[in-house]
Amino acid sequence: MIEGSSKNKSLVDGNALFSLVMLAVIAMVVSIGAIGIVSIAKSKGTGGASASGTTTVQVTLSEFKVTLSPSSVPAGNVILNIHNAGSAEHNLAAKALSKRVPNIPVGGNATLDLGAISSPVELICEVAGHESSGMKATLGIGAASMDNMASGSETQMTNEEMDAAMAAIAKRFPEKTSVTGGQELAPKILADGTKEFDLTAKIVDWQVDAETTVKAWTYNGQVPGPQLRANVGDKIKIVLKNDLPESTSMHLHGLRVPNAMDGVDPLTQDVIKPGATFVYEFTAKEAAIGMYHSHHNGQVQIPNGLAGSLIISDWKELVMNKFASKIKDANNKIEQEVVMVLNDAGTIGLSLNGKSFPATAPYTMKVGETMLVHYYNEGLMTHPMHLHQPRGLVVAKDGKLLDSPFYMDTLNVAPGERWTVAYTATDKGAWAWHCHILNHAETPQGMKYMVTAVIVS
Numbered sequence: 001m002i003e004g005s006s007k008n009k010s011l012v013d014g015n016a017l018f019s020l021v022m023l024a025v026i027a028m029v030v031s032i033g034a035i036g037i038v039s040i041a042k043s044k045g046t047g048g049a050s051a052s053g054t055t056t057v058q059v060t061l062s063e064f065k066v067t068l069s070p071s072s073v074p075a076g077n078v079i080l081n082i083h084n085a086g087s088a089e090h091n092l093a094a095k096a097l098s099k100r101v102p103n104i105p106v107g108g109n110a111t112l113d114l115g116a117i118s119s120p121v122e123l124i125c126e127v128a129g130h131e132s133s134g135m136k137a138t139l140g141i142g143a144a145s146m147d148n149m150a151s152g153s154e155t156q157m158t159n160e161e162m163d164a165a166m167a168a169i170a171k172r173f174p175e176k177t178s179v180t181g182g183q184e185l186a187p188k189i190l191a192d193g194t195k196e197f198d199l200t201a202k203i204v205d206w207q208v209d210a211e212t213t214v215k216a217w218t219y220n221g222q223v224p225g226p227q228l229r230a231n232v233g234d235k236i237k238i239v240l241k242n243d244l245p246e247s248t249s250m251h252l253h254g255l256r257v258p259n260a261m262d263g264v265d266p267l268t269q270d271v272i273k274p275g276a277t278f279v280y281e282f283t284a285k286e287a288a289i290g291m292y293h294s295h296h297n298g299q300v301q302i303p304n305g306l307a308g309s310l311i312i313s314d315w316k317e318l319v320m321n322k323f324a325s326k327i328k329d330a331n332n333k334i335e336q337e338v339v340m341v342l343n344d345a346g347t348i349g350l351s352l353n354g355k356s357f358p359a360t361a362p363y364t365m366k367v368g369e370t371m372l373v374h375y376y377n378e379g380l381m382t383h384p385m386h387l388h389q390p391r392g393l394v395v396a397k398d399g400k401l402l403d404s405p406f407y408m409d410t411l412n413v414a415p416g417e418r419w420t421v422a423y424t425a426t427d428k429g430a431w432a433w434h435c436h437i438l439n440h441a442e443t444p445q446g447m448k449y450m451v452t453a454v455i456v457s
């Protein structure tokens with residue numbers, strides 16, 4: 001068992017475990033209380049978000065509307081991720097800043113870097129007649145703006161309304177959605193022993209949670225893409241068919257491959273045009289916690305979903321061979337291995353393995369057991385990942401075992417990084433597990449986005 005998704009199913013089905021999930025809900029409502037206090041402070045106007053980082057705003061164009069999420073941002077650098085969800089071509093301009101993107105085809109995407117802004121920005125579609133038909137919006141500046149990411153609502157709630165909303169969303173956890181991402185893909189074994197993995201890049205409807213369906217750019221209809229596994233010495237063939245409306249290519253990130261297989265068009269290969277197929281072939285020379293992801297219009301294609309894990313070697317064994325004395329697992333083995341792909345942009349947005357709380361998968365452990373987690377960041381921001389109780393020993397960075405492993409409860413995972421952590425459970429309970437950038441985990445309506453739980457029995 002690699003991914004937590006089938007755990008999710010057994011949790012939902014199992015009566016014995018149902019009470020644990022309820023316990024999880026109650027414990028999480030209590031344990032993220034501190035985050036709730038921050039939201040309350042903001043709604044009283046005492047909070048001052050003065051983020052100096054970059055805020056990504058999702059812009060959706062349709063006939064005849066410009067929808068912004070969030071609709072206001074802290075002063076600072078702003079990048080617009082624009083999607084044309086309409087049935088005609090549209091563009092987008094910030095005239096006052098002399099910044100614009102040309103016409104975007106139906107279903108297409110574009111990015112517009114506004115640079116640093118400190119006052120509201122008017123955004124319009126410049127196609128003749130579209131602005132006057134309603135295609136205009138104002139991106140506001142304000143400290144409380146990120147609070148509105150969940151609902152788009154600017155209404156102030158009473159304390160009772162806020163408590164009720166928070167309880168209601170927590171009760172939905174773990175919410176079932178139609179497809180989970182990162183399912184292990186069994187290779188075809190060819191006559192010479194080569195492991196062949198067949199991937200098709202295509203756009204599908206994807207449930208980020210039960211109430212939110214987006215157009216995801218996927219490998220084989222999954223976000224993250226299917227998990228690929230092989231051993232050192234294996235010959236690997238990845239056959240990538242492009243069924244996207246635009247060209248693509250696929251980089252094998254953190255894997256030692258010949259230059260021609262590095263997947264960077266137009267440098268190491270030609271683009272893979274819509275309808276075309278490209279074959280990546282290499283022999284796995286060393287253990288790796290590899291990513292495969294788009295390297296073409298990557299700032300749009302990857303956050304929209306084109307990323308997955310490619311793991312070389314048995315990492316449960318590698319880690320125990322080197323660190324058993326520090327991990328002190330009750331059974332002297334690692335019982336569970338999990339890949340957690342972080343994302344924060346594109347059509348998928350803030351998510352863990354392509355899902356937003358309450359649709360994120362919970363994990364179960366017994367006291368004394370160890371769960372090996374490979375954090376992957378495929379987004380545009382660093383996420384400080386925080387697991388409330390089990391003890392975390394950081395054992396590898398980017399697929400290399402550390403000489404000096406270290407303990408932590410919060411770990412910054414920057415874009416492109418992979419960190420491998422051995423969590424050993426020491427106490428029973430339902431322990432929240434979330435990104436500690438507070439508005440990546442909580443809204444005035446309750447927990448959201450990059451939150452899940454580890455249930456220790």
Ligand SMILES: [Cu+2]
Nearest residue numbers: 383435437440
């Ligand atoms: Cu985060």
